[in-house]
Structure formats: structure tokens, C-alpha cells
Amino acid sequence: MPTTANETGESTRVNKTLIGSLRGVEVGSLFDSRRALHDAGAHRALQAGIVGRREFGAESIVLSGGYFDDEDHGSSIIYTGAGGRDPKTGRQIADQDFTGHNQALVTSCLNGLLVRVVRGAVHRSPHSPPFGYRYDGLFRVERYWRERGRDGFLICRFQLEAEVGESARADPRPGSELPGEDSTRRTQVTALRVVRDTALGRSIKRLHDYTCQACGIRLLCEGGPYAEAAHVKPLGSPHHGPDRTENILCLCPNHHVLFDNGGFTIEEDLSLRGLTGCLRLARGHSVAAEYLAYHRALWEHSTPGSLN
Amino acid sequence: MPTTANETGESTRVNKTLIGSLRGVEVGSLFDSRRALHDAGAHRALQAGIVGRREFGAESIVLSGGYFDDEDHGSSIIYTGAGGRDPKTGRQIADQDFTGHNQALVTSCLNGLLVRVVRGAVHRSPHSPPFGYRYDGLFRVERYWRERGRDGFLICRFQLEAEVGESARADPRPGSELPGEDSTRRTQVTALRVVRDTALGRSIKRLHDYTCQACGIRLLCEGGPYAEAAHVKPLGSPHHGPDRTENILCLCPNHHVLFDNGGFTIEEDLSLRGLTGCLRLARGHSVAAEYLAYHRALWEHSTPGSLN
Numbered sequence: 001m002p003t004t005a006n007e008t009g010e011s012t013r014v015n016k017t018l019i020g021s022l023r024g025v026e027v028g029s030l031f032d033s034r035r036a037l038h039d040a041g042a043h044r045a046l047q048a049g050i051v052g053r054r055e056f057g058a059e060s061i062v063l064s065g066g067y068f069d070d071e072d073h074g075s076s077i078i079y080t081g082a083g084g085r086d087p088k089t090g091r092q093i094a095d096q097d098f099t100g101h102n103q104a105l106v107t108s109c110l111n112g113l114l115v116r117v118v119r120g121a122v123h124r125s126p127h128s129p130p131f132g133y134r135y136d137g138l139f140r141v142e143r144y145w146r147e148r149g150r151d152g153f154l155i156c157r158f159q160l161e162a163e164v165g166e167s168a169r170a171d172p173r174p175g176s177e178l179p180g181e182d183s184t185r186r187t188q189v190t191a192l193r194v195v196r197d198t199a200l201g202r203s204i205k206r207l208h209d210y211t212c213q214a215c216g217i218r219l220l221c222e223g224g225p226y227a228e229a230a231h232v233k234p235l236g237s238p239h240h241g242p243d244r245t246e247n248i249l250c251l252c253p254n255h256h257v258l259f260d261n262g263g264f265t266i267e268e269d270l271s272l273r274g275l276t277g278c279l280r281l282a283r284g285h286s287v288a289a290e291y292l293a294y295h296r297a298l299w300e301h302s303t304p305g306s307l308n
Numbered sequence: 309m310p311t312t313a314n315e316t317g318e319s320t321r322v323n324k325t326l327i328g329s330l331r332g333v334e335v336g337s338l339f340d341s342r343r344a345l346h347d348a349g350a351h352r353a354l355q356a357g358i359v360g361r362r363e364f365g366a367e368s369i370v371l372s373g374g375y376f377d378d379e380d381h382g383s384s385i386i387y388t389g390a391g392g393r394d395p396k397t398g399r400q401i402a403d404q405d406f407t408g409h410n411q412a413l414v415t416s417c418l419n420g421l422l423v424r425v426v427r428g429a430v431h432r433s434p435h436s437p438p439f440g441y442r443y444d445g446l447f448r449v450e451r452y453w454r455e456r457g458r459d460g461f462l463i464c465r466f467q468l469e470a471e472v473g474e475s476a477r478a479d480p481r482p483g484s485e486l487p488g489e490d491s492t493r494r495t496q497v498t499a500l501r502v503v504r505d506t507a508l509g510r511s512i513k514r515l516h517d518y519t520c521q522a523c524g525i526r527l528l529c530e531g532g533p534y535a536e537a538a539h540v541k542p543l544g545s546p547h548h549g550p551d552r553t554e555n556i557l558c559l560c561p562n563h564h565v566l567f568d569n570g571g572f573t574i575e576e577d578l579s580l581r582g583l584t585g586c587l588r589l590a591r592g593h594s595v596a597a598e599y600l601a602y603h604r605a606l607w608e609h610s611t612p613g614s615l616n
Contacts, residue, residue, distance in 0.1 A: 219562055222570025237381070257561055262530025298453035
């Protein structure tokens, strides 16, 4: 199966799930109908509002006026999940949960995957296109939760934020919609830690079923598990570690922080220095000795303190 | 003590440590001497290369040619820590470690704090000013480690990256210096998780001595502890939780992920739903019942899975 570039630039085809932007489908492209949208690959379903799979994340969503709980602020969208609706009246007649297509959006959130957003004319928002459907770029699933909708049933909610430089229709309202900002006063927020990931990292996490190779913990969030991919020899300058499976570990966030900051290292025999125990392995995934040696050298003569 | 704005915009005065950019000191400002630099507050030491404190982070560094292991790529700098040098010859005569001023830079890294970077003319790099000293904006401490320097002794190394939109002298070399890029081929990297923090969050972490209120773990990295501040009622739209101490918890990264994604909630009596035990408290810090109730409502009728 062909893999074309990446999530940030162009789409990655992972087990037939098509994540990211599409070659030939520019932000702002208009489509006459759901059929045209489908045939272009922008939203590959004729009726469903969400396309995607639990295992690999959501490809795209359509804002088409079906859910009157949806909130569209341009670069920020509060999207309502699928399920529990009366198809005739459009009213909510049962609770929604984080299964099915909703779970695909949870996977996107927990894995930092970008989702294509399409707005329909019937969506009735100042951000809707004049007719048909418009592809409005990639959004990040910032957060998800449930709340009671206007009909009194629990609905799944997804906070989507336009990826910077992605949405041609981004329309941030100054002083109102940015994360960390309060409507009454500005709260100064700084980024403490940015966890990065690669497609290969996600495959290693799936291989280990999101279980930490250092401690065996598997964090279970509502709707799915969470783990992080750690590069043993760091990516980027000055280390220039490669994005290869033999250079990647599946770690829980705690051990990722410790591993990146000298809290523990890994001996050649895979025993942990600074922690008790050994690195846990999964069939089909080995870690190269040279990258472990590189990491040990970064923390040579350090005195890892680790957990207490 | 006056507090003026923030780390990203203007400086925050925390226990007499002056973190962030300074009112009246624009990026690109030139100074004749270390004395002028000192008097403007840009770098408040006449000799030391690093200004800062272990508890609150580094204020500023000066690149002044003292360490020939320094690497200056414009928007990306590999900076050598302090200590172990012969003051006469400038050569390294002993190992460096992550104490003193070096530890201040570790604190900046572990807390996502921005550091002012000043370049001196004697630094001898294409990015140096023609004379005197130039303030070149705020940089993030991306990573730290130790390695053997040219003189054979261990040196502390800090990878600094210009905060986007901050450095007037940023000079990214296409295809070479971005995080996640390899010199031989591009590796596509996406942000999986962005951990945000506020000044008040950092004070709560200090109050708890970086110990997780859910599990009691204290992550000890080389040079310092690590914890995250979690807002109970989320900041920003649509929740508009306040940045107040009664709305903040000190959590380890694992429990922060679980708390934000329905892995556990907290009952009114502070027992944990989805985990065993109770929320750990510290003198001088209480959490407001209304925010806990808001968080519980986000995960109402969910079945928190938590750790296993």
C-alpha cells in the first residue's frame, strides 16, 4: 500500500486509513455534493459525519448542521460525536459514548493526529460555505469529554483547534478563543513540554499495545490507551538519531521524561540503570545496541535518581 | 514584589529572578559592554555566562567565546555549561556537572521556561554582533546532557531553540536544524501532546515539591525533579477554568494524562474514582469543590480504567 508523505504535509495511508491533507485537495476547495467530497477522498463516507477507525484515528469530519449542539468559532470548533439520534427528527434520544466513530476521534486526540474538517452550507454558521461543502484544513483534537446536550442526553464532545497555518478559514476572535485564555482575563500560558511523535513511533506503540517497556504500565484513558514513543538517540540536531524502529521505545509519559532527562539509562544487556528490572520486549521489535550506547554516553557518570 | 506580565511577553519577577523578555529591551538591542548589559537587566552578571537560580530557572546566557565547544547555528545553539575551566587559559581542566548555574538551565528545561540569549562580538560566529553585545531574544532549553569536550573532560550541554517569532537573528538552515530532521532525510514529526504551564502552576509544583497528588511519585531527573500542573476545570474555551491555585493540581505526567482524558476523577471527599486512595494535600493548598464537580461532570457515567 502506498504511503505518501506525512500527516502534517500530505496524507499517510495506514491500513487504508487516510490521515492528513490530500494531494490535490487544497484548503478552501469547494465540492457540490457529498458524492464529490467522497470521490475526491476528502471525506470518504456519504452519510456519516466522522470517517475513521478506532485503531488508526479519524480521517475527517463534516460539519453539516446535523447536531445543533455543535459550536463553530472558526479556528476552534466544539464538535458533537455520533450516535443516539432519531434519524427522522434529528433529536437526541439516547446517550452517546466513546465507541465506534467517536472512538476514532479519541484515538486522534491521544495520538496527536490531525483531522480534516469539512463544512457544509447547511451547517448554518458564519464560517459555512455559500453552497455545497468546503474543505477547511487540518484540525487537532485538543480535548474530549461528555456533557448533557440540549435534549438531555449525554453527548460526546470534541474540542478541535485549527493547526496553525492550516486553515484558510481560521478566524480567531482576539481575546476569546485561544487555549489558556479566559473570557474575563488573560492567563499567561507557556509550553512546558512538547511530546513529538512519528508514524513509526505509533506503529511501535501499537506493537507493544501501549505498554511501557520500562515499567509495564498501560495507561487506559476513556476510549483508549496512551503511550509515547521515545527515540533512544534523539532526533534532530545535534544528535541526528534516525527514525527507525531499532531506535524507538514505547514508554509511559513518566518514563519518557526520565529517559530523556537522565533519570535512567539502559545497559547493553537491557537491564535498567537507575531503575530495577529489564527493558520489556515485544516480538518483532528489537533496540539496537549502538543507540543504547549513545544514550548511555549522554548520561555517563550521572547518578540517575529515578522514581521514589 | 512587582510582577509584570509573563514569560512569553514580558518578564515575570519570581523571587527576584527575572524570567522572560524585558520591557524596553527589544530583540536586536546592542550594548557596548557587560556593564551596559547588566544595567539594562538583560544579563545581570558582569562575568558569569549564566544568570539564574536552581529553584526558579535561568534568566539569561551570554555567548562570549569563552567555551570553544559552543555551537551556534542561529536559531539553534548548543551551549556549554559553566565550571571546570582554567581561568587563565580558558581550557577545561575538570568535569562539569549539573549543579549551580548549570542546574538553573536544567530547571528552565524541565519547566519549559524561556531564557534570554545574548551574543558577544568576541563569540566569533556568523551570528555574532559587529561590536559589544546584542540581545537576541528568548530561547527554549530543548534538551540537556553531558559529553566529553575537546579537552577530554565531561561538559554539560544545552540545546537551545529560538522561540518562534522571538529571535530577530534566527537563521534556520533549511533541511538541517529543525527538531526531528535528520541530515540525510526528513523525518515527519507531529506533536502528540503539548503540556502547558502557568506561573501559578509552577508555584503549586514547588509547594508540593514536585510530588504527584494522585500517587505520591516524585520524578527525579538529572539535575532536578519534574511534575506537571493540571487545571481541574480546563483553561480556555469552552470551559474557561480559572488559573487559580484552587483549580490546579500537581501531578506526574502519567496521572496528568489520565486526569485530562477520563482515566480518573476526584470525589467531593477527595477520594479518587478510577484509582485507589485519596488526593494528597499540602499545607497551604486546597482544591475547590466546584472545580472538582465540573471535572466529574465531564466524565459523568464514564468507566475510568486507569492504571493496570
